[in-house]
Amino acid sequence: MAKLEYPSSESNSGTSRRALLRGLAVAPVVASTIASPWSDALAALHRRYEDEPAKLVRTKEGRSISRFRYHNAERRWMLTDIVAFPGSRFTNPALHFAGFVCQQALCAYLLDVGFADEWNAQHIRQDIAKALAYANACGFGHDCPDMARLAVVLSPYWKWGYHYDEWEEDRPQTGGFIPATITPLVRALVDCVHDVTGHPRPKGCQRGPQEARS
Incomplete structure (x- = not known):
């Protein structure tokens, strides 16, 4: 198997994310048998969502698809600089875009830690809350x-691709979010996702002087 890339960050206590990922790169592991701290959290999510247990195995192909998904997210988000996204008053299109x-982005992370693209397509689909829950259960650490x-x-984000009139009682609720928030x-x-996966940003998408020089 080709040598895989690993994020530079590593925990100094307990089982580090890097150590877990190295283990997953060696052989397939059923999620319910993964060493702490992932096993209990994943098992709870499988029960909560009634999902088929994911088999986590890191491969060169999975890493490549992960990078592709991350670049998709970055390139699409770059459009917000062109269309004055934060200043827009149209919340529904903004939510669909987001x-x-x-x-x-979240599927890029799940792919990086060993979730199969097929599993994501079947079980994650367009459920952002579910994707975030699985990512955080596997060391993503984005507890915002x-x-x-x-x-x-x-x-699911497809619902924001439709126009809803104010009088429609079953229209989805924005939760008070607007493009600026x-x-x-x-x-x-x-x-x-960029930080924890170690994926390079796509060309033209550097976020600061240090990245621009790298």
Whole structure:
């Protein structure tokens, strides 16, 4: 098997994320048997969502798809600089746009830790809250209450691709989010995926002087 890339960050206490990922790169492991701290959290999520247990195994192909998904998220989010996204008053399109970006970014992380693309397609789909829950259960570490609340509002994000009139009683609720409050939350989520996976940003998407020089 080809040598895999690993994020540079590593915990100094307990079982580090890097050590867990190295183990997953060696052989397939059923999620329910993964060493602490992932096993209990994953088992609880499988019961909660009635999902088929995921088999986590890191491969070169999975890493490549992960990078592709992350770049999808970054490139789509780059459009917000062009269309003055934060200043827009149209919340529904903004939520649909944000939902796609979050789905791509979170699935990039899940792929990186060994979830199969097919499992994500079957069980995650467009449920951003579920994707975030699984990611955090596997060491993502993005425990932002506002992002968690936005993820619930977004899920499933296809619903925001439709126009709803104010008089429609069954229209989805925005939770008070507007483009200006959505933007920093999604940006922080995508940045977190970049940081923990170690994927390079796509060309033209550097976030600071240090990245621009690298």
